[in-house]
Amino acid sequence: MAQDSIESVLRENRSFPPPSAFTAGARLKPEDLKALRDKAAADHVGFWADLAREEIDWHEPFTQALDDSEAPFFKWFADGKLNVAYNCLDRHLETRGDKTALIFEGDEGDVEHISYRELHARVCRFANALKAKGIGKGDRVVIYMPNGPHAVVAMLACARIGAIHSVVFGGFSAPSLKDRIEDAQARMLITADGNYRGGKAVPLKEVADKALADGCDSIETVIVHKRGGLDVRMQDGRDIWWTDAEAGQGDDCEPEWVEAEHPLFILYTSGSTGKPKGIQHSSAGYLLGSIVTNKWVMDLQENDVHWCTADVGWITGHTYITYGPTAIGATQVVFEGVPTYPEGDRFWKMVDEHKVSVFYTAPTAIRALMKLGEELPERHSLDSLRLLGTVGEPINPEAWMWYHRVIGKERCPIVDTWWQTETGAQMIAPIPGVTATKPGSCTHALPGIAADIVDESGESVTESDKGGYLVIKEPWPSMLRTIWGDPDRYKQTYFGKFGDRVYVAGDAAERDDEGYFRILGRIDDVVNVSGHRLGTMEVESALVAHSAVAEAAVVSRPHEVKGEAIIAFVILKGDSGAEGLAEELRGWVAEQLGAIAKPEEIRFADGLPKTRSGKIMRRLLRSVARGEEITQDTSTLENPQILEQLQTSGH
Numbered sequence: 001m002a003q004d005s006i007e008s009v010l011r012e013n014r015s016f017p018p019p020s021a022f023t024a025g026a027r028l029k030p031e032d033l034k035a036l037r038d039k040a041a042a043d044h045v046g047f048w049a050d051l052a053r054e055e056i057d058w059h060e061p062f063t064q065a066l067d068d069s070e071a072p073f074f075k076w077f078a079d080g081k082l083n084v085a086y087n088c089l090d091r092h093l094e095t096r097g098d099k100t101a102l103i104f105e106g107d108e109g110d111v112e113h114i115s116y117r118e119l120h121a122r123v124c125r126f127a128n129a130l131k132a133k134g135i136g137k138g139d140r141v142v143i144y145m146p147n148g149p150h151a152v153v154a155m156l157a158c159a160r161i162g163a164i165h166s167v168v169f170g171g172f173s174a175p176s177l178k179d180r181i182e183d184a185q186a187r188m189l190i191t192a193d194g195n196y197r198g199g200k201a202v203p204l205k206e207v208a209d210k211a212l213a214d215g216c217d218s219i220e221t222v223i224v225h226k227r228g229g230l231d232v233r234m235q236d237g238r239d240i241w242w243t244d245a246e247a248g249q250g251d252d253c254e255p256e257w258v259e260a261e262h263p264l265f266i267l268y269t270s271g272s273t274g275k276p277k278g279i280q281h282s283s284a285g286y287l288l289g290s291i292v293t294n295k296w297v298m299d300l301q302e303n304d305v306h307w308c309t310a311d312v313g314w315i316t317g318h319t320y321i322t323y324g325p326t327a328i329g330a331t332q333v334v335f336e337g338v339p340t341y342p343e344g345d346r347f348w349k350m351v352d353e354h355k356v357s358v359f360y361t362a363p364t365a366i367r368a369l370m371k372l373g374e375e376l377p378e379r380h381s382l383d384s385l386r387l388l389g390t391v392g393e394p395i396n397p398e399a400w401m402w403y404h405r406v407i408g409k410e411r412c413p414i415v416d417t418w419w420q421t422e423t424g425a426q427m428i429a430p431i432p433g434v435t436a437t438k439p440g441s442c443t444h445a446l447p448g449i450a451a452d453i454v455d456e457s458g459e460s461v462t463e464s465d466k467g468g469y470l471v472i473k474e475p476w477p478s479m480l481r482t483i484w485g486d487p488d489r490y491k492q493t494y495f496g497k498f499g500d501r502v503y504v505a506g507d508a509a510e511r512d513d514e515g516y517f518r519i520l521g522r523i524d525d526v527v528n529v530s531g532h533r534l535g536t537m538e539v540e541s542a543l544v545a546h547s548a549v550a551e552a553a554v555v556s557r558p559h560e561v562k563g564e565a566i567i568a569f570v571i572l573k574g575d576s577g578a579e580g581l582a583e584e585l586r587g588w589v590a591e592q593l594g595a596i597a598k599p600e601e602i603r604f605a606d607g608l609p610k611t612r613s614g615k616i617m618r619r620l621l622r623s624v625a626r627g628e629e630i631t632q633d634t635s636t637l638e639n640p641q642i643l644e645q646l647q648t649s650g651h
């Protein structure tokens, strides 16, 4: 592990106890949390088994809680049967049928309220449409859609019939979409003509057509939701409008009762190679993690209006939009647009309009909105808010304090939640009515989550403010089950270092003298740009796919708003260094991977700093990108003169 990535970065001593008014109304009081922790400590598996019995409606109960006979391929509640969509919808019909499930707000401000009864009917109708197209249990369906109720319906409809969805974020490019479709061997693609985000058209169908034009032979049907009113080409025999697919379908659809371990979805995320990993989640274990964290951490209650600003294309949108809040019968806002359109007060305006009480967003959004000044939030009362959350990257204390003071009016606890696509649900986070929070710390592991920090030899790091590997030492129900089609990579990536029971998160972390966790960042070749995860190798592969590029190395450097920004060092073929090539390459990467992967800066050089064995010295490049003095040992460099060139090639 690179020493510079595990050094503690700052000291933060401010502490904010939960406001007593909040605690009085919270789901979990100090004594409840203590009871949960005691129980989990006494009987880890029994703790989760009891919760699974209480929180999930089972079609057939399970008899074995954890099967670890094939570790690290763990199975939870394996002989039980359930349906996730049933748990998210049907079980509310009697008590909450008329309750609003979704408050959708479109980019242009159009608003639609959808009750649980209506959502159930829509999901059933669409599930029937999927069946009519031959989709059934175990088939893969890729969803490439705008954030909105149709995406939620498509996901739940898959869950209802046991099809495995893989949502691909609408900002991903045609090649990225194609790779994911092919890796999953999806039979169906559900997309939209396109939509508007921040007033700009996003031509989803056009991008999808490009993806399908070369390859993707597994796709038989493309269902197209008409959202943006964009011109699209419909291919005869393959493409069908959503409304036509649904025509004549009934509002009832018997759920497919699946085994607890049946894959609910695959979600691709970046790793340290050029090929994204299809993170495979289970049905029951995943559902359980979603439910308990929405109760314990988000504290969602009957009268709350929850708003998670993530897109369903990310895991946050799966667990804190589609599955968790619906499984506990909550009301939530789903938003199609961006925080700054039409103006920088969009979030705050919507909080007032929809009386949002629990608000969950990313540090990058907070930093961007903070930069716009306090006048924008001050236009709105924000009185309805009672709890704030953050996710996706470390939050700097300055942004935390702004969120606390300007948005939460010092009245709302902030839950800084650490988790990953792989963990399925929040893992290290405050219990808002109990835990005193500290800016920049995600506080403590949740009950039943055996988080620890270990050194190179796997020993717990007990000293405070000393960094190490963040690990989870016992399996937990919502953990990933494997990497789709690549069990070896699963084992290697997550259990390759400390054995079959110890999950290695890929983050470095430290604890303060009160045991508060602070996440220091990734220790693999993964960067976090605006809360989105990217593999530096993916960007490198995209760059070398350009005809002018011979070699590329990609690193990150801190960025005020995005958290991290991508810097690429590029070696050109021959002397192809034409004017405007940096701009062209930036655009090329966006085309290959998606706009989020666009490098902030490209530097050209004649070579990369390599060891004599040919390994690129990334740490050195990181220092160069950050304009730091080089303190590392450069004596092993094959080509020391290259260093000076790299340092001066920037602007």
Ligand code: WT7
Binding pocket: 269, 315, 316, 390, 391, 392, 393, 394, 395, 416, 417, 418, 419, 420, 421, 422, 442, 505, 506, 507, 519, 521, 522, 528, 531, 532, 533
């Ligand atoms: C990586 C996971 C979890 C949903 C969104 C991102 C970083 C996540 C925090 C946090 C510091 C965080 C980690 C992690 N991360 N939450 N509260 N504090 N870092 O999911 O794309 O799977 O990325 O995001 O580095 O490993 P993801």
